[in-house]
């Protein structure tokens with residue numbers, strides 16, 4: 263039998279799970295052109311509005327002039343250039359850890375950390391709502407892999423009792439599809455009582471959270487004794503691309519020696535590192551971006567409550583509206599789009615069955631007036647959706 267791809271695709275379509283890629287015909291900013299339509303977007307992860315910042319653009323241009331375009335080789339061969347090294351030093355200082363290691367994507371950083379730290383005979387325990395890259399990393403590692411109930415230290419503790427070998431507890435800092443925070447103070451105490459290490463992927467916390475944008479560990483005041491492996495990504499609030507892992511000297515050396523997703527890949531273009539050095543500076547120092555973002559989030563949550571929307575327990579720029587069925591989530595997303603608002607519908611398997619949602623995200627580059635417009639249109643579309651008979655579970 264040849265591959266029957268067509269029937270797999272047809273099934274996905276019939277289940278309202280078919281994915282399409284909106285074509286963005288503008289830089290990252292609130293008002294964009296997508297598939298030829300002018301839309302107000304609430305679905306970017308550019309939380310601080312740095313992706314199109316003129317100074318960040320300039321830093322990348324100057325970086326390209328000085329360092330060329332391609333990374334040229336892997337870090338261990340001849341691709342580790344001065345901007346990469348300077349960025350690693352700046353990220354170590356920013357996170358208050360001895361060292362940081364730069365990666366081309368967050369997906370690779372997660373694969374690298376988990377597979378370098380645990381293998382056969384070891385144990386990796388993950389929150390069941392962790393990002394796909396962390397779950398994939400756990401499977402790839404060959405370690406005993408088990409998922410604990412979301413944010414549940416008791417569920418973690420019972421799995422820790424059965425753990426063998428080196429044990430790594432892995433969690434998102436901010437859960438990417440829910441926007442809630444990991445209960446890190448409790449999880450870290452639980453892990454430490456069994457000599458397990460904690461790895462936090464704070465892709466969505468760096469930038470919005472913490473006094474200087476230092477993410478969930480800054481928010482909770484946690485050091486390297488609590489979180490031994492700290493991962494950040496640079497494609498979200500930093501507005502550029504890539505990722506980093508921060509931790510002890512031994513951790514970073516272990517990754518350089520043993521992490522295959524670090525070793526067997528070309529370094530990121532050095533000009534991207536130049537851009538990130540600039541965006542790191544803006545992220546740390548321009549507190550008004552966080553303040554403004556928090557005002558927008560607060561205003562949205564008040565307004566959404568008035569409309570009767572079901573939000574999640576999120577203090578972050580990720581503010582999902584729970585809808586339930588994939589069909590209704592798609593309908594609401596389409597209704598909003600017809601009114602000029604772009605918000606993505608997130609469906610299974612990205613989120614658990616029956617919990618399809620619209621993932622609204624805010625950026626410091628949104629204005630208060632734009633949030634008001636979102637609320638007005640949401641009220642209209644939500645009421646219309648409520649009048650339509652539901653056709654599926």
Ligand SMILES: *Cc1c(COP(=O)(O)O)cnc(C)c1O
Nearest residue numbers: 367368369393438465495497504
């Ligand atoms: C986006 C994301 C990643 C992947 O990072 P990329 O740099 O986009 O590959 C990893 N973890 C979490 C929690 C994310 O949200």
